Amino acid sequence: MRRIVVSAGLALLALAPVAHAQQGGAVNESLEVMLLRISASTRCSDGCAVRGLPYSAERVTESVKVLADGNRIVQRNTEKLYRDSDGRTRVESEWKGKPLVQIQDPVGGMSYRLYPETKTGYRMAIAAPAPAEAAGAAVTGPGAPVPGAAKVAEQLAPALAGDATAAATQSRSLGTKQIEGMTASGTHTTVTVPAGANGNVKPMVSTTELWLARDLSIPLEMRMSNPFMGDSVMRVHNLSRLEPPTALFAVPADYTVRELVRR
Secondary structure (H helix, E strand, O other): OOOOOOOHHHHHHHOHHHHOOEEOOEEOHHHHHHHHHHHHOOOHHHOOEEEOOOEEEEEEEEEEEEOOOOOEEEEEEEEEEEEOOOOOEEEEEEEOOEEEEEEEEOOOOEEEEEEOOOOEEEEEEOOOOOHHHHHHOEEEOOOOOOOOHHHHHHHHHHHHHOOOOOOEEEEEEEEEEEEOOEEEEEEEEEEEEOOOOOOOOOOEEEEEEEEEEOOOOEEEEEEEEEOOOEEEEEEEEEEEOOOOOHHHHOOOOOOEEEEOOOO
16 A cells, blocks of 8 residues: 655644544543654655744635535634744644644754643654655755645645545646745646545545745645545735744743653
Protein backbone atom coordinates (compact mmCIF):
# COMPACT_ATOMS: atom_id res chain seq x y z
CA MET A 1 0.00 0.00 0.00
CA ARG A 2 1.33 3.44 -0.95
CA ARG A 3 2.21 5.46 2.13
CA ILE A 4 0.46 8.81 2.57
CA VAL A 5 2.51 11.48 4.33
CA VAL A 6 0.44 14.62 4.88
CA SER A 7 2.02 18.01 5.65
CA ALA A 8 1.58 18.41 9.41
CA GLY A 9 0.13 21.88 9.32
CA LEU A 10 -2.52 21.12 6.73
CA ALA A 11 -3.32 17.77 8.28
CA LEU A 12 -4.17 19.58 11.50
CA LEU A 13 -6.20 22.06 9.50
CA ALA A 14 -8.24 19.25 7.98
CA LEU A 15 -8.69 17.68 11.42
CA ALA A 16 -9.60 20.97 13.11
CA PRO A 17 -13.15 19.94 14.13
CA VAL A 18 -11.73 16.83 15.81
CA ALA A 19 -8.67 18.49 17.28
CA HIS A 20 -10.58 20.14 20.08
CA ALA A 21 -12.88 17.24 20.97
CA GLN A 22 -13.52 16.87 24.69
CA GLN A 23 -15.22 14.24 26.81
CA GLY A 24 -17.23 15.43 29.79
CA GLY A 25 -15.36 18.74 29.76
CA ALA A 26 -11.97 17.05 30.18
CA VAL A 27 -9.26 16.89 27.57
CA ASN A 28 -9.11 13.56 25.73
CA GLU A 29 -5.47 12.59 26.39
CA SER A 30 -5.34 9.88 23.72
CA LEU A 31 -6.37 12.52 21.20
CA GLU A 32 -3.65 14.83 22.53
CA VAL A 33 -1.09 12.09 21.90
CA MET A 34 -2.31 11.62 18.33
CA LEU A 35 -2.34 15.34 17.51
CA LEU A 36 1.07 15.98 19.05
CA ARG A 37 2.52 13.06 17.15
CA ILE A 38 1.23 14.54 13.90
CA SER A 39 2.73 17.96 14.57
CA ALA A 40 5.92 16.68 16.25
CA SER A 41 6.78 14.04 13.62
CA THR A 42 7.69 16.52 10.87
CA ARG A 43 10.82 15.50 8.99
CA CYS A 44 13.00 17.65 6.79
CA SER A 45 11.53 16.42 3.52
CA ASP A 46 8.04 17.41 4.63
CA GLY A 47 8.22 20.53 6.77
CA CYS A 48 11.60 21.92 7.76
CA ALA A 49 11.79 24.89 10.07
CA VAL A 50 11.61 27.96 7.83
CA ARG A 51 14.06 30.51 9.19
CA GLY A 52 14.61 34.12 8.33
CA LEU A 53 11.01 34.65 7.16
CA PRO A 54 8.99 35.94 10.13
CA TYR A 55 5.32 36.83 9.79
CA SER A 56 1.98 37.07 11.56
CA ALA A 57 -1.46 36.65 10.01
CA GLU A 58 -5.04 35.55 10.52
CA ARG A 59 -6.32 32.36 8.90
CA VAL A 60 -10.05 31.89 8.31
CA THR A 61 -11.46 28.51 7.31
CA GLU A 62 -15.09 28.08 6.27
CA SER A 63 -16.59 24.67 5.57
CA VAL A 64 -19.98 23.46 4.36
CA LYS A 65 -21.18 19.87 4.41
CA VAL A 66 -24.54 18.90 2.88
CA LEU A 67 -26.17 15.82 4.44
CA ALA A 68 -28.29 13.25 2.60
CA ASP A 69 -31.52 14.82 3.91
CA GLY A 70 -30.51 18.23 2.57
CA ASN A 71 -29.45 19.59 5.95
CA ARG A 72 -26.27 21.71 5.95
CA ILE A 73 -23.48 21.86 8.51
CA VAL A 74 -21.68 25.21 8.26
CA GLN A 75 -18.55 25.94 10.31
CA ARG A 76 -16.21 28.93 10.48
CA ASN A 77 -12.87 28.81 12.25
CA THR A 78 -10.50 31.75 12.79
CA GLU A 79 -6.88 31.32 13.85
CA LYS A 80 -3.94 33.65 14.51
CA LEU A 81 -0.62 32.56 13.04
CA TYR A 82 2.91 33.59 13.98
CA ARG A 83 6.42 32.57 12.90
CA ASP A 84 9.70 34.08 14.10
CA SER A 85 13.09 34.28 12.39
CA ASP A 86 14.25 31.09 14.12
CA GLY A 87 11.40 29.06 12.60
CA ARG A 88 9.25 28.80 15.73
CA THR A 89 5.52 28.88 15.01
CA ARG A 90 2.43 29.64 17.07
CA VAL A 91 -1.24 29.04 16.20
CA GLU A 92 -4.01 30.53 18.35
CA SER A 93 -7.52 29.16 17.87
CA GLU A 94 -10.78 28.54 19.71
CA TRP A 95 -13.17 25.67 20.25
CA LYS A 96 -16.57 26.38 21.81
CA GLY A 97 -15.24 29.69 23.06
CA LYS A 98 -12.21 28.16 24.75
CA PRO A 99 -8.73 29.21 23.57
CA LEU A 100 -6.11 26.75 22.33
CA VAL A 101 -2.46 27.56 21.58
CA GLN A 102 -0.16 25.31 19.51
CA ILE A 103 3.58 26.00 19.41
CA GLN A 104 6.22 24.30 17.29
CA ASP A 105 9.70 25.06 18.66
CA PRO A 106 12.45 23.58 16.44
CA VAL A 107 15.07 25.44 18.50
CA GLY A 108 14.05 23.74 21.75
CA GLY A 109 12.97 20.57 19.94
CA MET A 110 9.42 20.57 21.34
CA SER A 111 5.82 20.71 20.15
CA TYR A 112 3.18 22.13 22.54
CA ARG A 113 -0.61 22.21 22.90
CA LEU A 114 -1.62 24.74 25.58
CA TYR A 115 -4.97 25.59 27.19
CA PRO A 116 -4.84 29.20 28.51
CA GLU A 117 -8.16 28.94 30.36
CA THR A 118 -6.79 26.27 32.72
CA LYS A 119 -3.10 27.14 32.29
CA THR A 120 -2.33 23.55 31.40
CA GLY A 121 -0.86 21.81 28.39
CA TYR A 122 1.01 18.95 26.78
CA ARG A 123 4.34 18.73 25.02
CA MET A 124 6.22 16.18 22.92
CA ALA A 125 9.72 16.09 21.48
CA ILE A 126 9.89 16.89 17.76
CA ALA A 127 11.08 13.92 15.73
CA ALA A 128 14.70 14.11 14.64
CA PRO A 129 15.24 14.47 10.88
CA ALA A 130 16.15 11.40 8.89
CA PRO A 131 19.97 10.99 8.72
CA ALA A 132 20.19 11.77 5.00
CA GLU A 133 18.16 14.93 5.48
CA ALA A 134 19.77 16.29 8.65
CA ALA A 135 22.22 18.54 6.84
CA GLY A 136 19.38 20.47 5.25
CA ALA A 137 17.37 21.01 8.41
CA ALA A 138 17.71 24.80 8.48
CA VAL A 139 15.92 26.16 5.46
CA THR A 140 16.40 29.89 5.15
CA GLY A 141 15.58 32.84 2.94
CA PRO A 142 12.95 33.56 0.28
CA GLY A 143 14.04 30.52 -1.72
CA ALA A 144 13.08 28.13 1.08
CA PRO A 145 10.66 25.46 -0.13
CA VAL A 146 7.11 25.44 1.16
CA PRO A 147 6.85 22.50 3.61
CA GLY A 148 5.23 19.67 1.68
CA ALA A 149 3.82 22.11 -0.89
CA ALA A 150 4.42 19.90 -3.89
CA LYS A 151 2.64 17.01 -2.19
CA VAL A 152 -0.09 18.56 -0.07
CA ALA A 153 -2.94 18.61 -2.59
CA GLU A 154 -2.09 15.25 -4.07
CA GLN A 155 -1.75 13.52 -0.71
CA LEU A 156 -4.45 15.18 1.37
CA ALA A 157 -7.41 14.50 -0.94
CA PRO A 158 -7.05 10.70 -1.29
CA ALA A 159 -6.22 10.40 2.40
CA LEU A 160 -9.55 12.01 3.26
CA ALA A 161 -11.38 10.00 0.63
CA GLY A 162 -10.48 6.76 2.37
CA ASP A 163 -8.61 5.03 -0.47
CA ALA A 164 -5.16 6.03 -1.63
CA THR A 165 -4.01 2.99 -3.58
CA ALA A 166 -6.59 3.22 -6.37
CA ALA A 167 -6.72 7.00 -6.66
CA ALA A 168 -5.76 8.71 -9.93
CA THR A 169 -4.29 12.20 -9.61
CA GLN A 170 -4.13 15.03 -12.13
CA SER A 171 -2.58 18.44 -11.44
CA ARG A 172 -2.33 21.64 -13.45
CA SER A 173 -0.83 25.06 -12.85
CA LEU A 174 -3.13 28.03 -12.31
CA GLY A 175 -0.36 30.58 -12.82
CA THR A 176 0.04 33.39 -10.31
CA LYS A 177 -2.10 36.02 -8.61
CA GLN A 178 -1.74 38.65 -5.91
CA ILE A 179 -2.97 37.74 -2.41
CA GLU A 180 -2.34 40.00 0.59
CA GLY A 181 0.22 41.94 -1.45
CA MET A 182 2.23 38.83 -2.31
CA THR A 183 2.61 36.80 -5.49
CA ALA A 184 1.05 33.37 -5.03
CA SER A 185 1.45 30.35 -7.32
CA GLY A 186 -1.65 28.23 -7.82
CA THR A 187 -2.12 24.51 -8.43
CA HIS A 188 -5.39 22.67 -9.10
CA THR A 189 -5.40 18.97 -8.28
CA THR A 190 -8.13 16.42 -8.98
CA VAL A 191 -8.07 13.03 -7.29
CA THR A 192 -10.47 10.35 -8.55
CA VAL A 193 -11.19 7.12 -6.70
CA PRO A 194 -12.73 4.77 -9.30
CA ALA A 195 -16.06 3.03 -8.84
CA GLY A 196 -15.78 -0.11 -6.72
CA ALA A 197 -12.45 0.80 -5.12
CA ASN A 198 -14.02 1.54 -1.75
CA GLY A 199 -17.49 0.01 -2.13
CA ASN A 200 -18.58 3.12 -4.04
CA VAL A 201 -21.02 2.71 -6.95
CA LYS A 202 -19.77 5.82 -8.75
CA PRO A 203 -16.30 7.40 -8.94
CA MET A 204 -15.47 9.73 -6.02
CA VAL A 205 -13.83 12.99 -7.03
CA SER A 206 -11.93 15.34 -4.72
CA THR A 207 -10.44 18.65 -5.82
CA THR A 208 -7.92 20.97 -4.20
CA GLU A 209 -6.92 24.46 -5.30
CA LEU A 210 -3.81 25.63 -3.48
CA TRP A 211 -2.18 29.09 -3.68
CA LEU A 212 1.31 29.36 -2.21
CA ALA A 213 3.43 32.43 -1.42
CA ARG A 214 6.89 31.05 -2.13
CA ASP A 215 8.62 34.24 -0.96
CA LEU A 216 7.21 33.53 2.50
CA SER A 217 6.82 29.74 2.29
CA ILE A 218 3.17 29.59 3.39
CA PRO A 219 -0.18 28.72 1.76
CA LEU A 220 -2.32 31.86 1.40
CA GLU A 221 -5.49 30.26 0.07
CA MET A 222 -6.85 26.74 -0.30
CA ARG A 223 -10.17 25.41 -1.60
CA MET A 224 -11.12 21.79 -1.09
CA SER A 225 -14.10 19.77 -2.27
CA ASN A 226 -14.35 16.24 -0.91
CA PRO A 227 -17.31 13.78 -0.92
CA PHE A 228 -16.69 12.94 2.75
CA MET A 229 -15.69 16.32 4.18
CA GLY A 230 -17.77 18.63 1.98
CA ASP A 231 -16.44 21.97 0.71
CA SER A 232 -14.01 24.22 2.54
CA VAL A 233 -12.16 27.46 1.87
CA MET A 234 -9.09 28.68 3.77
CA ARG A 235 -7.81 32.24 3.38
CA VAL A 236 -5.03 34.22 5.06
CA HIS A 237 -5.76 37.84 6.04
CA ASN A 238 -3.95 40.75 7.74
CA LEU A 239 -0.51 39.48 6.77
CA SER A 240 2.46 41.24 8.39
CA ARG A 241 6.14 40.45 7.84
CA LEU A 242 7.33 42.07 11.07
CA GLU A 243 9.08 39.97 13.73
CA PRO A 244 6.54 38.69 16.30
CA PRO A 245 7.33 39.14 20.02
CA THR A 246 9.63 36.42 21.38
CA ALA A 247 7.30 35.76 24.34
CA LEU A 248 4.69 34.28 21.99
CA PHE A 249 6.85 31.18 21.47
CA ALA A 250 7.52 30.43 25.14
CA VAL A 251 5.32 28.62 27.67
CA PRO A 252 4.30 30.97 30.52
CA ALA A 253 5.95 30.13 33.84
CA ASP A 254 2.62 29.57 35.63
CA TYR A 255 1.47 26.79 33.25
CA THR A 256 1.47 23.12 34.20
CA VAL A 257 2.67 21.18 31.16
CA ARG A 258 2.72 17.39 30.97
CA GLU A 259 5.24 15.71 28.70
CA LEU A 260 3.97 12.92 26.46
CA VAL A 261 6.55 10.34 25.49
CA ARG A 262 6.86 9.31 21.86
CA ARG A 263 6.26 5.61 21.24
